[in-house]
Amino acid sequence: MSEGTTYLELSQEGGGAHKFYEVTVRDTVVSVRYGRIGADGQQQTSTFPTGEKARAAAARKIGEKVRKGYAPAVQGQRSARPVTRRQVSSAPSTARAVAPVLWRFRTGASAFGIHVAEDRCWVGNQHGDVHTLGHDGEVLAHYQLPDGVKCLVADDFWIYAGCDDGTVYDLSSKIPFAAYEIAPDVDIFWLDIREGVLHVADRDGGLTVIDHEDEFQWSRRSAGAQAWMVRRDDIAVYHGHRRGVTAYSADGSREAWHTPTDGAVLFGWQEDHAVYAGTDRRVVQRLAKDDGALEATYRCDTVVYSCATAPGGRYVFAGDSASSVYCFAADGTRLWKLGTGGGSALSMQYRDEKLYLVTTDGSLVCVDASDAAVTAARSGSVPLARDVKSAAALPTYTPSASVRTVPAASGIVVECVREGGRLRVHVVSGGYDPAWNVQFPRHLRRTGARYAVDDLAAAAGGFYRVRGEIRQLV
Numbered sequence: 001m002s003e004g005t006t007y008l009e010l011s012q013e014g015g016g017a018h019k020f021y022e023v024t025v026r027d028t029v030v031s032v033r034y035g036r037i038g039a040d041g042q043q044q045t046s047t048f049p050t051g052e053k054a055r056a057a058a059a060r061k062i063g064e065k066v067r068k069g070y071a072p073a074v075q076g077q078r079s080a081r082p083v084t085r086r087q088v089s090s091a092p093s094t095a096r097a098v099a100p101v102l103w104r105f106r107t108g109a110s111a112f113g114i115h116v117a118e119d120r121c122w123v124g125n126q127h128g129d130v131h132t133l134g135h136d137g138e139v140l141a142h143y144q145l146p147d148g149v150k151c152l153v154a155d156d157f158w159i160y161a162g163c164d165d166g167t168v169y170d171l172s173s174k175i176p177f178a179a180y181e182i183a184p185d186v187d188i189f190w191l192d193i194r195e196g197v198l199h200v201a202d203r204d205g206g207l208t209v210i211d212h213e214d215e216f217q218w219s220r221r222s223a224g225a226q227a228w229m230v231r232r233d234d235i236a237v238y239h240g241h242r243r244g245v246t247a248y249s250a251d252g253s254r255e256a257w258h259t260p261t262d263g264a265v266l267f268g269w270q271e272d273h274a275v276y277a278g279t280d281r282r283v284v285q286r287l288a289k290d291d292g293a294l295e296a297t298y299r300c301d302t303v304v305y306s307c308a309t310a311p312g313g314r315y316v317f318a319g320d321s322a323s324s325v326y327c328f329a330a331d332g333t334r335l336w337k338l339g340t341g342g343g344s345a346l347s348m349q350y351r352d353e354k355l356y357l358v359t360t361d362g363s364l365v366c367v368d369a370s371d372a373a374v375t376a377a378r379s380g381s382v383p384l385a386r387d388v389k390s391a392a393a394l395p396t397y398t399p400s401a402s403v404r405t406v407p408a409a410s411g412i413v414v415e416c417v418r419e420g421g422r423l424r425v426h427v428v429s430g431g432y433d434p435a436w437n438v439q440f441p442r443h444l445r446r447t448g449a450r451y452a453v454d455d456l457a458a459a460a461g462g463f464y465r466v467r468g469e470i471r472q473l474v
Contacts, residue, residue: 003027003055006062009037009073020075021065028054032061034443037078039165040146042178044443047405047474088305088346090360093323093339100373101341101385102354102366103137111358113152114347115159121356122171123364124149124161130171135354137366137388142396143176145169151347155193158465162191168198169399173454173468176399177441180214190268192232195461196439201227205241209252212439212463213424218252229268231275236289238275240265245277245287257292261285267306267347271313278304284318284328298328301337308348308355317355317369319345325357325367327374336374340365341385403444403451405472411452413473414438416445423447427464432456438464444472 005024012018020041022033028048035041048054088110105123113124120140124130126148132141147165154160158172160179166188168180180198182188187203196212205225209217222241229240236247236256242264247256263281270276274295278284284298284307298307303321310317315335316328323344327335343360350356355369368374368383376382413428423445425438438456454468 003051006058007073007075008062008065008070009078010065010068010070011037011078018078020073021061021070022075023058023061025054025058027051030054030058030061032443036166042167042399042443044403046403046446046472049474088344088360089321090344091302091322094301095324095337095339097338097378097380098341098382099325099338099355100368100377100382102368102383103386103388104342104366105131105133105137105139105364105388105390107131107362107364109148109362110343110346110360111149111362111364112346113149113161114349114356114358114364115152115154116349116351116356117154117157117159121364121366122152122159123358124152125358125362128163130161131364131390133364133388135352135366137386139388139390139394141174142390142394143171144396144398145176146399150188151191153191153193155196156459160191160193160198162188162200164188170466172465174397175469176397177466177470178399178443179439179441180210181442182208182210189226189228190230192230192237194232196459196463196465197232197461199230199232199237201230201239201241203227207237207239207248209237212459212461212465213437214442215422220246220248220252220255222246223258224264226264229265229277231268231270233270233272233289238268238270238289240268240275240277245275245292247289247292259287259292259294262297266304269307269309271309271311274313276307276309276313276316278307278318280304282320284316286313286316296330296332298326298332299334300324300326306345306348306357308350310350315350315369317348317350319348319357323359325355327369336378338374338377340367400470403470403472405474406452407474409450409452409473410471411454411468412456414440414451414453414456416440416447416449416451418447427456432464436463438466440466441470444470449473 024031107125109125109127111125115122128145130143147163166182170179198210200208208219224241224243227241231238244260246258263279267278286296306319318326345357353370355367357365425440450473456464
């Protein structure tokens with residue numbers, strides 16, 4: 001091909017693929033942009049020794065896509081397929097007292113994503129903003145992702161954000177990168193991840209499992225749509241949808257059990273021996289992991305948007321559609337109900353006698369859930385909540401639009417190799433097992449290409465994860 005831009009699309013009927021692929025050649029530089037039709041997509045830029053080699057590489061990329069069914073198109077003629085954004089309402093609380101809120105951070109848009117780690121809290125909202133804060137409320141970092149954040153999940157000390165653009169971003173380093181690319185026909189509702197294996201629950205009630213190399217493993221379609229719950233342990237995957245909770249073996253070979261719930265599942269939580277399902281019929285239900293037996297029911301006054309537990313299920317917490325938060329004893333006895341002082345809790349997590357909520361008004365709220373603080377709150381004595389502000393000079397980290405090319409290695413070198421028709425990435429530098437695969441962004445893989453990374457960490461599943469910047473070697 002000559003210098004210029006080639007734009008291709010693959011759009012299938014019935015909810016199948018709906019994506020574009022664009023290749024631009026300028027002198028010795030080849031830029032590739034790809035993603036869902038109607039979105040900005042992601043970009044990769046590579047530099048070649050000569051213009052002839054750049055044009056040859058671009059021609060190979062285009063040929064590969066044409067063989068997969070892509071065809072020339074005019075950008076903008078096809079519109080983006082709609083993405084489901086959870087429609088929620090939030091009424092004022094009917095509780096007589098307000099929860100003892102210690103601090104509140106307002107993100108500016110409705111927030112679903114939350115993760116509370118040992119040293120910090122994470123919150124992601126529908127504008128694609130992800131903030132990290134200390135447990136004292138100090139804002140530490142800001143990430144800007146291309147689309148709304150559905151949820152935040154952790155796998156050991158790696159943090160991932162599932163976005164409405166169908167991409168799961170690794171936020172473990174300062175520069176986010178796309179770790180998993182969900183099929184364009186999968187509308188992400190919720191995620192869980194364990195030892196690098198990603199589990200995706202979607203709008204249609206499907207469950208899709210993808211390994212650490214971003215390759216499809218298995219999928220199942222449950223009896224109900226609108227699957228807002230997926231949780232995974234060593235034994236099984238627990239999938240909550242409109243008709244209840246279904247457990248599948250970890251390898252997807254069989255359905256272990258199915259339990260109808262009292263209402264459609266809107267949120268899920270797990271402990272070692274039980275899963276918890278919050279429903280639109282005002283309850284949280286505890287199901288035994290072994291056989292799905294109903295063990296306890298926790299009754300709220302309106303639709304349950306979220307739930308969580310203290311370690312071992314000693315306390316069960318729930319957030320409803322009327323801006324209230326509840327605490328129950330393990331046997332289902334309601335201990336208290338308090339107003340959030342803001343919107344309804346769309347996700348929550350308990351840690352060290354504090355309950356962290358993300359709400360419909362876009363706030364991350366830290367509640368003192370200790371017995372003493374709650375007793376005082378029920379009598380009308382609550383602390384003055386601190387309104388946390390983000391520092392004006394706080395840097396914003398965005399996914400890299402391109403990969404820097406460098407002439408010499410500075411860091412650990414990895415190489416893309418073709419094995420059995422698939423591109424794998426292995427470590428070249430000494431001190432690492434060369435047989436292990438490296439979790440590496442799929443759109444950067446090219447046969448024979450070498451990259452330098454800042455650091456690699458061994459994962460429990462027998463592979464390496466990248467930590468830090470990725471640089472292409474020339």
